[in-house]
Amino acid sequence: MELVRKNIIECNQGAVRAVRYNVDGSYCLSCGSDKKIKLWNPYSGLLLKTYGGHAGEVMDAAGSCDSGFIVSVSADKSVIYWDVTTGLPVRRLRGHAGTVKCVKFNEDSSVAVSGSTDNTVMCWDVRTRKLEPIQTMREAKDCVTSLVVTEHKIIAASLDGSIRQYDLRAGELTCDTVGVPITHVVQTTDGQCLLAACLDGTIRLIDTDSGELLSEYRGHQTEDYHIECAVIKSDSQIISGSAEGCAVIWDLVEGSEVRRMYMGSGEVVHSLAPHPTGSDIMFARRRHVELWGVPSEEDGDESEVIME
Numbered sequence: 001m002e003l004v005r006k007n008i009i010e011c012n013q014g015a016v017r018a019v020r021y022n023v024d025g026s027y028c029l030s031c032g033s034d035k036k037i038k039l040w041n042p043y044s045g046l047l048l049k050t051y052g053g054h055a056g057e058v059m060d061a062a063g064s065c066d067s068g069f070i071v072s073v074s075a076d077k078s079v080i081y082w083d084v085t086t087g088l089p090v091r092r093l094r095g096h097a098g099t100v101k102c103v104k105f106n107e108d109s110s111v112a113v114s115g116s117t118d119n120t121v122m123c124w125d126v127r128t129r130k131l132e133p134i135q136t137m138r139e140a141k142d143c144v145t146s147l148v149v150t151e152h153k154i155i156a157a158s159l160d161g162s163i164r165q166y167d168l169r170a171g172e173l174t175c176d177t178v179g180v181p182i183t184h185v186v187q188t189t190d191g192q193c194l195l196a197a198c199l200d201g202t203i204r205l206i207d208t209d210s211g212e213l214l215s216e217y218r219g220h221q222t223e224d225y226h227i228e229c230a231v232i233k234s235d236s237q238i239i240s241g242s243a244e245g246c247a248v249i250w251d252l253v254e255g256s257e258v259r260r261m262y263m264g265s266g267e268v269v270h271s272l273a274p275h276p277t278g279s280d281i282m283f284a285r286r287r288h289v290e291l292w293g294v295p296s297e298e299d300g301d302e303s304e305v306i307m308e
Contacts, residue, residue: 002259003261003279003281003292003293003294004292004293004294004295005261005263005290005291005292006043006280006291006292006293006295007042007043007044007045007290007291008045008288008289008290008291009030009040009042009045009288009289009290009291010287010288011030011032011038011287011288011289012287013030013032013033013034013036013038013287014032014033014034014057014287015032015033015286015287016030016031016032016033016271016284016285016286016287016288016289017031017032017033017057017058017059017060017271017284018030018031018058018059018060018061018271018284019031019271019272019273019282019283019284019289020060020061020062020063020273020282021042021063021273021274021275021276021282022063022067023063023064023065023066023067023276024067024276024277025275025276025277025278025280026041026067027039027040027041027042027048027067028040028042028273028282028289029061029063029070030284030289031057031058031059031060031061031072032057032058033057033058034057035052035054035055035056035057035058035074035076036050036051036052036054036058037050037051037058037061037070037072037082038050038051039051039070039084040289042280042282042289042291043291049084049087050087051070051072051082051087053080053082053089053092054072054074054076054078054080055074055076055078056074056075056076056077056099057074057075058072058073058074059073059074059075059099059100059101059102060072060073060100060101060102060103061073061103062103062104062105062112063084063105064105064109065105065107065108065109066109067084068083068084068085069081069082069083069084069090069109069126070082070084071103071105071112071126072103073100073101073102073103073114073116074099074100075099075100077094077096077097077098077099077100077116078092078093078094078096078100079092079093079094079095079096079100079103079112079114079122079124080092080093081093081112081124081126090126091124091126091129091131093112093124093126093131093133094131095122095124095132095133095136096114096116096118096120096122097116097118097120098116098117098118098143099116099117100114100115100116100117101115101116101117101143101144101145101146102114102115102144102145102146102147103115103147104147104148104149105149106149106151107149107150107151109126110125110126110127111123111124111125111126111134112124112126113147113149113154114147115144115145115146115147115156116143116144117143117144119138119140119141119142119143119144119158120136120137120138120140120144121136121137121140121144121147121154121156121166122135122136122137123135123136123154137154137156137164137166139164139173139175140156140158140160140162140164141158141160141162142158142159142160142181143158143159144156144157144158145157145158145159145182145183145184145185145226146182146183146184146185146186147185148185148186148187148194150187150191152167152168152169153165153166153167153168154166154168155185155187155194156185157182157183157184157185157196158181158182159181159182159183159199160181161177161178161179161180161181161182162175162176162177162178162182163175163176163178163182163185163194163196163206163211164176165208174211176206176211178196178198178204178206180198180199180200180202181198181199181200182196182197182198182199183197183198183199183222183226183227183228184196184197184226184227184228184229185197186229186230186231187208187231188231188235189231189234189235190235191208192207192208192209193205193206193207193208193214194206194207194208195229195230195231195238197222197227197228197229197240198222199222199224200222201218201220201221201222202216202217202218203216203217203218203220203229203238203240203250204216204217205217205238205252215252215253215255216255217238217240217250217255219248219250219257220240220241220242220243220244220246220248221242221243221244222242222243223243223268225243225268225270226270227240227241227242227243227268227269227270228240228241228270228271228272229241229272230272230273230274230281231252231274232249232274232279232281233279235252236251236252236253237249237250237251237252237258238250238251238252239272239274239281240272241268241269241270241271241272241283241285242268242269243268243269244266245262245263245264245265245266245267245268245269245285246260246261246262246263246269247260247261247263247269247272247281247283247292248260249261261292263283263285263290264285264286264288267285267286268285268286269283269284269285270284270285271283271284272284275293278293279293279294280292280293280294281293
C-alpha cells in the first residue's frame with residue numbers, strides 16, 4: 001500500500017526545527033524558530049496548546065511515557081520540563097554551555113537526557129527539585145547531534161564521527177568510529193542495529209554490539225543539513241528526508257531504493273517521526289508539518305499520492 005499525503009499543518013512558528021509524536025501517536029509536537037513548542041492533533045490539524053518560555057530557537061522535544069509532560073531543548077542552552085495541561089514550565093534546567101540539539105526521556109520518564117554543541121551529554125532528574133545534572137558525559141570531541149535512550153543504555157552520535165554507547169548497568173563506554181560526521185542516529189525495533197545518518201550523504205546500518213558496518217543507503221541529498229532518518233515497516237524499510245524536497249525509502253536488507261515521496265520543490269525535508277504503532281509518518285519542511293499514511297475510506301479524494 002502506497003503512502004499518501006493526509007494533512008498539511010501550517011505551523012505559524014517560523015521554521016519548524018523538529019516534529020515528534022507523543023508516546024501513543026495521538027498528538028504531535030512541532031519545535032519552532034519562534035522559540036515555541038506547539039501541540040497538535042495531526043489528523044485534524046487542530047492546535048491544542050502552545051508552550052512559550054525559551055529565549056532561543058527550540059531544537060528538539062519529547063513527550064513523557066504518560067503524555068503528562070514534555071521536555072524541550074533550545075539554542076538558549078536550556079532544557080525545560082513542561083506540564084502538558086497547564087502549559088507552564090515545571091523545571092528550567094541550565095548546565096550546557098552551547099545550543100542543546102537533542103533530548104530524550106528514559107523509559108519511565110524520570111530522567112531527561114540532552115546533547116549539546118558543547119560536546120556533552122547531560123542527564124537530568126526531572127522528578128526532583130535538583131537543578132544540576134545527575135551525570136555529565138564529556139567524551140565527544142564535537143557537537144552531540146542525536147540520542148537513543150533505552151532501558152540500560154544511552155547512545156550518542158556526534159559530528160566527530162563516532163557513536164558512543166554508555167552501558168549504565170555495566171558502567172562501560174563503547175565507541176564505534178564511523179569517520180564521517182553523524183547527524184542522526186536511531187535504533188531498530190529489535191535493538192540489534194543502529195542507523196546513522198551522515199553528512200557525506202550516506203546512511204549506515206551498524207551492528208549495535210559489534211560495531212560492524214552492515215549496509216549503506218544512498219540517493220538522498222544532505223548538503224550541509226542535519227537530516228533525520230528512521231526505520232519503518234517492522235524494521236523492513238528505512239526512510240530519510242532529503243534536501244531536494246522529498247523523502248526516500250529503501251529496503252533495509254536489499255539496500256535498494258523503494259520509492260520517493262515528493263513534498264515541496266526546493267524545500268528541505270529534514271525532520272521526520274514515524275507513528276509509534278501505526279504506519280503514518282510526520283515530516284517537517286520549512287514552515288510546515290505534513291502527515292503521510294495509508295489512505296482510509298473516509299479520506300476520499302482528498303488524499304494525494306505524489307510518488308516517483
